[in-house]
Amino acid sequence: MPTSNDMQKVLDIQDKNLLFEEDCVSYALFKNHYCKFIYCTLSYMPTACKHCGEPNQNYSIYKNGSQTSSVTFPTTGVTPTYLNVKKQRFKCKNCQRTFTASTPIVQENCFISNFIKAAVLVNASEARSVKNIALETHVSATTVQRL
Ligand SMILES: [Zn+2]
Structure with a gap:
């Protein structure tokens, strides 16, 4: 186990x-x-x-x-x-x-893990579309944009 x-x-x-x-x-x-x-x-x-x-x-x-x-x-x-x-x-x-x-x-009062935030930032630095990043990291497009 x-x-x-x-x-x-x-x-x-x-x-x-x-x-x-x-x-x-x-x-x-x-x-x-x-x-x-x-x-x-x-x-x-x-x-x-x-x-x-x-x-x-x-x-x-x-x-x-x-x-x-x-x-x-x-x-x-x-x-x-x-x-x-x-x-x-x-x-x-x-x-x-x-x-x-x-x-x-x-973070307190937040419902998205810091791992996801890090993944969004890595993807964003690769110049990918907001929609693609949102789909892959399972958060909304608004969250991707905010981050
Ligand atoms: Zn006290």
Whole structure:
């Protein structure tokens, strides 16, 4: 059975806080396409609060539910791929505010992985049409233009 570590290698993910469990890959129809969904969990103990900067001491920051986001990922094999990340949410006892675990794989409040952004930029430097790049990287033409 592949381990979480193997999955990270297959997907070129260096963030060790992203954990993959057994049977984390499934196929489903999405936007009329047969797509691959890869499920993983993002969790760690934050060292400080993202809002007030208070260091995490004596459990001053505690786990507070989770939030799942679906991120467009580069095609693996021949199937459009989405990474479903279940992100840990935290609450700070000092400022009473909540925040979500973050990962370098994707910017906060963005649903397109940084890998896709990099692929769009590489393709764009080869002077290819916006429509072609959009088709190949599975994002909209508007996103290609914006990047
Ligand atoms: Zn705080």
